[in-house]
Amino acid sequence: GAGVSQSPSNKVTEKGKDVELRCDPISGHTALYWYRQSLGQGLEFLIYFQGNSAPDKSGLPSDRFSAERTGGSVSTLTIQRTQQEDSAVYLCASSPRHNNEKLFFGSGTQLSVL
Amino acid sequence: DAKTTQPTSMDCAEGRAANLPCNHSTISGNEYVYWYRQIHSQGPQYIIHGLKNNETNEMASLIITEDRKSSTLILPHATLRDTAVYYCIAHGSGNTGKLIFGQGTTLQVKP
Numbered sequence: 001g002a003g004v005s006q007s008p009s010n011k012v013t014e015k016g017k018d019v020e021l022r023c024d025p026i027s028g029h030t031a032l033y034w035y036r037q038s039l040g041q042g043l044e045f046l047i048y049f050q051g052n053s054a055p056d057k058s059g060l061p062s063d064r065f066s067a068e069r070t071g072g073s074v075s076t077l078t079i080q081r082t083q084q085e086d087s088a089v090y091l092c093a094s095s096p097r098h099n100n101e102k103l104f105f106g107s108g109t110q111l112s113v114l
Numbered sequence: 115d116a117k118t119t120q121p122t123s124m125d126c127a128e129g130r131a132a133n134l135p136c137n138h139s140t141i142s143g144n145e146y147v148y149w150y151r152q153i154h155s156q157g158p159q160y161i162i163h164g165l166k167n168n169e170t171n172e173m174a175s176l177i178i179t180e181d182r183k184s185s186t187l188i189l190p191h192a193t194l195r196d197t198a199v200y201y202c203i204a205h206g207s208g209n210t211g212k213l214i215f216g217q218g219t220t221l222q223v224k225p
Contacts, residue, residue: 004157033212041156042201043215056212091157101148101205101213105157 002026004106006092009027013082021077025094032075033093033103036068043091049075061101080112115216116141126196132189134219139183145206147178148213149187150191151198158201158215161187166172172199192223 005024025030025032034046043058049069060066064082069075079086089110093103115221119137125134148163162176163171164185169176175188189196201218 037214042217045212045214047211059212093157101146101163103150103158103213104158105159107155107157 004092004094004104006090006109010110010112011108012114014114015084016081018078018080019082019111020077020112021079021090022109023075023077023091023092023094023106025073025075026104027073028096029094029104030072030097031095032098033055033095035093037091038088043055046067050112062102079098082111084103084113087111087113115147115207118202118204120202120216120219122217123208125224126189126192127224128194128223128225131190132196132221132223133193134185134187134189134200134202134221136187137184138202138204140183141204142206145204147176147185148184148203148205149174149176150195150201150203150213150215152201152218153198154196160167161200192221194223194225197221197223203218 007022032049035043037043047054047057047067051072052069064080067077089108091108093105095103115140139166146165146219149161150158153160161173162171164176165179199218199220203213203214
């Protein structure tokens, strides 16, 4: 597709379960970002990738959160042992290269932890 | 990145120009001013960015003061679809890639 694609669009899980969120960036975009947005709040940076490496993981809230990117394309954000406070919209963005701050965002994954 | 300050909310009549201010008094020489907006239930959308000259594109105009301590985003003819949260971000090209989004300005365009 032409834009950033995220799946699933909605995910409901039980507390303590693991979840995986997927992001397909725009083809050819080397930089990829993950943010999350809790209800009524601003965007919180989580991690960014340049190619397959993650130079900045400073926003990951705990060691339950991890992310990887393979082939310089698809990225997966994994949350282990989910907690209710993990409920949020998880947004992925890509840009043509690092330090090009024209980011293209997907529509996000709404995660609800019961 | 320099801190930015925006009003929490603004109203604008449909068809009129919407002027959204942003203060960034501590901006440094290599920091650009970026504007994004987020329509309800969507991801943020890039609007425009500039360094020191005024910029215009198909979506908006960006006016940056000569001392670069503030800027204004102008939507020349606001429509109901422009109702959104508008984020002003100061970011240096040499800094790590992450953009820090503040609380933004909620613009309500009214009929």
